[in-house]
Amino acid sequence: MVGPPQTSFGPARRGSRLLRSGRGAVAVSTASTIVVLGAIAALFLLAPGSAAVRHTFFNPADMWKSLIGNPRQGYYSVGEALWLNIRMFLAAEVLILIVALFIAVIRQSDSPVMFPLRIVSTVYVDVFRGVPLILVILAIGFGAPALNLSFVSTQSAAVYGVAALVLSYSAYVSEVYRAGLNSVHQSQVAAARSLGLSHPAALRYVILPQAVRNIIPPLLNDFISLQKDTALVGVLGAIEANKAAEIFSDTVFNYSSYVVAAILFLILTIPLARFTDYLIARDRRRRLAGAVA
Amino acid sequence: MTDSPAGPDPAAPDPAGRDPANPDPAGAGAVAIEGLRKSFGANLVLDGIDLSVASHEVICLIGASGSGKSTLLRCINLLESIDAGRILLWGQDITQPGIDQNRVRRSVGIVFQAFNLFPHMTVLRNVTLAPVKALGASRREAEDEARALLDRFGLLEKQADYPDRLSGGQQQRVAIVRALAMRPRLMLLDEVTSALDPELVAEVLDVIRELAGSGMTMLIATHEMSFARDIANRVCFLSGGRIVEQGPPAELFTSPRDERTQRFLRRITDAGRL
Numbered sequence: 001m002v003g004p005p006q007t008s009f010g011p012a013r014r015g016s017r018l019l020r021s022g023r024g025a026v027a028v029s030t031a032s033t034i035v036v037l038g039a040i041a042a043l044f045l046l047a048p049g050s051a052a053v054r055h056t057f058f059n060p061a062d063m064w065k066s067l068i069g070n071p072r073q074g075y076y077s078v079g080e081a082l083w084l085n086i087r088m089f090l091a092a093e094v095l096i097l098i099v100a101l102f103i104a105v106i107r108q109s110d111s112p113v114m115f116p117l118r119i120v121s122t123v124y125v126d127v128f129r130g131v132p133l134i135l136v137i138l139a140i141g142f143g144a145p146a147l148n149l150s151f152v153s154t155q156s157a158a159v160y161g162v163a164a165l166v167l168s169y170s171a172y173v174s175e176v177y178r179a180g181l182n183s184v185h186q187s188q189v190a191a192a193r194s195l196g197l198s199h200p201a202a203l204r205y206v207i208l209p210q211a212v213r214n215i216i217p218p219l220l221n222d223f224i225s226l227q228k229d230t231a232l233v234g235v236l237g238a239i240e241a242n243k244a245a246e247i248f249s250d251t252v253f254n255y256s257s258y259v260v261a262a263i264l265f266l267i268l269t270i271p272l273a274r275f276t277d278y279l280i281a282r283d284r285r286r287r288l289a290g291a292v293a
Numbered sequence: 294m295t296d297s298p299a300g301p302d303p304a305a306p307d308p309a310g311r312d313p314a315n316p317d318p319a320g321a322g323a324v325a326i327e328g329l330r331k332s333f334g335a336n337l338v339l340d341g342i343d344l345s346v347a348s349h350e351v352i353c354l355i356g357a358s359g360s361g362k363s364t365l366l367r368c369i370n371l372l373e374s375i376d377a378g379r380i381l382l383w384g385q386d387i388t389q390p391g392i393d394q395n396r397v398r399r400s401v402g403i404v405f406q407a408f409n410l411f412p413h414m415t416v417l418r419n420v421t422l423a424p425v426k427a428l429g430a431s432r433r434e435a436e437d438e439a440r441a442l443l444d445r446f447g448l449l450e451k452q453a454d455y456p457d458r459l460s461g462g463q464q465q466r467v468a469i470v471r472a473l474a475m476r477p478r479l480m481l482l483d484e485v486t487s488a489l490d491p492e493l494v495a496e497v498l499d500v501i502r503e504l505a506g507s508g509m510t511m512l513i514a515t516h517e518m519s520f521a522r523d524i525a526n527r528v529c530f531l532s533g534g535r536i537v538e539q540g541p542p543a544e545l546f547t548s549p550r551d552e553r554t555q556r557f558l559r560r561i562t563d564a565g566r567l
Contacts, residue, residue, distance in 0.1 A: 191409035194370050195423035195475060196399030205422060209413050 059256045066248040066257030075251045081244035082264045085230040088158055088240070092165040092230070093223055099170040104177035105203065121174075128171035134232055137164040141236035158240075161233030169226055176218050180211035217283070220276040224269050231265070241265070323348045323479055323510045324369065328378035331364055331534075338364045340534035342378070346512065351505045353521035353542070354514040356531035357557060362514035363406075365531070366481040369512070370403045382479065399427060402472030403481040406488050408464040410456040416443070416467050417452040420474045428475070435474070442470045446500055462493030466500055473504075480504065482513040518561055522546050530554045 044050060069077025103121045106114060128136065141160040145153045184207050192202035234243030241261045248257035324346035331339040339361045346352055354362040367373045369380055371387065371394045379388045387397045411419050420439040424430040430438075443449045446466050456464055465485055472480060482501065486494045498520050505511060505524050515521055521528055522542040529539040530551070538551040549555045 187405065187407060187409045188411065190367075190372055191405065191411070193395075194372060194398055194403045195471070196395045196427040197423055198395055198427070201426050205426060206411055210411075213413065 056255050057259055059254055062248075062252060062254040062256035063260050065252070066245060066260050069244070069248075073251065075248040075257075076239055076244040078241050078244045078248065078257055078260045079264065081239050082241040082261075082268075084158060084238060084240045085227070085265075086268070088162050088165070088230045088233060088238075089223075089227050092162045092169065092226060095162070095166045096169045096173050096226070099166060100173035100177055103170060103174035104181060107174070107178060108181050125171045125174060128168050129175075131168075133164070133168045133229055134235065136168050137161055137232055137235060140164040140167070141233075157236035157238035158233060161230070161236055161238055165226065165229065165233070169222065169229075173219065173222055176215050176222065177211070179218075180215035181207060183214045184210045217276055217280045220272060220279070224272050224276070227269050227272070228265055231261075322346060323350070323383060324512070325381040325384075326365075326369075326378070327381075329365070329368060329375055329380065330377040331361075331368060331373060331375050338534050339368070339375075342534070342536060344529065344536060344539075346510060348510050349508045350526045351509075351511045351513065351524055353525035353528045354512065354531055355516070355518065355521060355528060355557075360531040361534045362531055363483050366403060366483050366512060366514055369479075370401050370481055371397055372403070395427065399423075399475050400477055401479045401481065402475060402477035403483065404465070404468050404472055404485050406484040408456070408461070408468045408488070410464055410468055410471070412456050415453050415455055416448065416459070419456070419467060420471045423471070424474050439470070439474055442473055443467075446470055446503075460493060461489045462496045465489065465493075465497045469497075469500055469504075478510065480509055480511045482511060482515070484514050484516065486515070486517060518546070518558075530557065532557070 044053075047053075066075065067077065067079045069075060069080060103125065106117050106121045107125070109118065137160070140163050141157060144155070144160055144163075147153050188206055188210065189202060192206040193199070197205070231240060231242035234240050234246065237243070239247075241264055242258075245257035245261040249255050322345050324344070326342050326344045329339050329342040330337070342361075342365060344352075354365065356362055364373060368375050369382075375388055379386050381387070382397065382401070386392075410416075411422070414422065417436060417439055420443065421430075421432065421435040424435040424438070425432055440449060440452065443452055446469070448463065448466055448470065451459060451463060451467070456467070459467065465488075469482075469485070485501070486497050489497065494517070498517065501511070501513070501520075502524060513521070513525070525542050527539055528542045528545045529536045530545065530549075530553075531537065532553045538545060538549060538554045545554065546558065549558055
């Protein structure tokens with residue numbers, strides 16, 4: 001791992017925090033990386049149970065088999081099952097962005113007419129931020145079918161899972177939105193209203209665009225978390241990556257499938273994490289540049 | 294914007310949007326303020342303001358910081374609710390319940406000390422946002438008109454820039470243009486040069502002078518005494534939330550009657566600001 005050569009040392013261009021640049025620094029970080037990784041590898045390989053762990057968790061043949069799947073042998077493809085995680089994530093993400101925005105705007109409003117709605121949304125946020133996601137998933141996944149209520153009770157486990165994810169994450173994300181709305185200075189509201197813009201118009205064209213800009217990094221952070229938490233929906237029996245890995249290990253008595261699932265989740269989340277870092281760094285550069293100008 | 298003559302005419306735009314045939318429909322003057330009181334918590338900021346402003350009149354509000362100048366302007370724009378009294382614009386009470394605040398604000402432009410431009414929009418978008426979204430003007434029409442206004446105040450080549458690329462003086466001129474784009478009948482200027490570097494003050498004051506010359510009715514809170522003397526038809530001195538003294542600038546600045554006015558002006562003179 002070698003960082004890109006750094007040509008400018010100005011305060012506005014810091015480069016990556018992960019790799020402090022400069023020729024000497026690159027050499028040092030390379031050496032220390034090798035030493036640390038070597039030590040961990042030695043510890044792992046020299047442990048008494050190393051051979052057994054390598055066989056049950058990192059067996060290439062079983063990893064490949066679980067990735068591909070074989071329904072005739074009674075287990076599913078972990079790779080294919082990941083597609084369900086991705087779809088649940090995408091559906092939940094869009095819904096969360098919309099629901100959370102409504103809740104945040106309601107909680108931020110000061111109109112007396114909105115008072116009952118404000119109470120409801122405050123209670124909602126308190127409850128769903130406080131209850132563990134897994135309990136929400138179980139409550140919806142087993143509760144909704146038990147209601148025997150037309151279409152509400154006849155959905156797939158994945159749909160109930162998405163509903164639970166949306167309920168839980170919207171509570172969090174609405175707080176992120178609220179922080180963003182508060183970060184826009186009151187004088188911007190005054191400027192917009194003074195021009196005769198209605199409250200919704202001021203919100204839409206002046207306040208929200210600035211708020212959203214401020215909250216993109218924390219928002220993406222929550223979505224990284226959401227990507228992983230789609231794995232919890234497996235408890236309802238939906239064949240997502242984690243569930244497929246579980247079925248494989250129950251059938252073949254080898255845990256390599258879990259490592260495959262873990263690697264697949266990493267492939268999903270790491271790009272989003274790096275993208276978040278990039279946005280944060282860019283924002284900091286802009287702020288520094290703005291302060292100088 | 295709907296009642297404007299077709300097509301922008303940069304040679305003769307009427308920034309006040311007045312109907313030339315009937316500049317003062319109610320015959321009641323532009324602004325009439327009666328017994329206005331306003332407090333923030335226990336802090337009484339406006340303690341019974343009475344003031345009337347005729348159409349085309351330019352009034353400067355002077356007084357120490359905290360004397361209530363800004364609050365008075367913000368009340369006229371309905372950015373602050375009032376505790377007692379009433380405010381009439383062209384004969385209509387805008388402080389009674391059920392009034393359409395947005396409509397009132399569309400005819401009253403206000404410019405703030407800190408510019409308050411929208412940082413995420415270009416200069417042109419800053420100017421056209423309200424005409425398009427509040428008045429329902431077409432984007433083309435609003436942009437043509439905005440460009441004409443920007444051109445008039447020497448800002449046309451800045452139309453595609455974002456506010457943070459502009460100097461303070463330029464930002465404040467854009468803020469004035471943004472208010473003018475709504476064709477207000479009354480302009481409120483709240484210490485518009487106080488946040489500017491000294492060398493940038495003149496360009497903004499020139500803009501205000503031009504506005505006064507075009508017949509705009511204006512209420513100007515300012516610390517620029519020589520400017521006030523120069524431009525105002527009438528100067529009001531505020532102290533403790535009241536208008537202590539008012540009169541033509543020549544009179545008020547040279548022979549103030551009230552002892553508080555005398556003291557305030559003496560301090561200003563000592564500071565070399567007059």
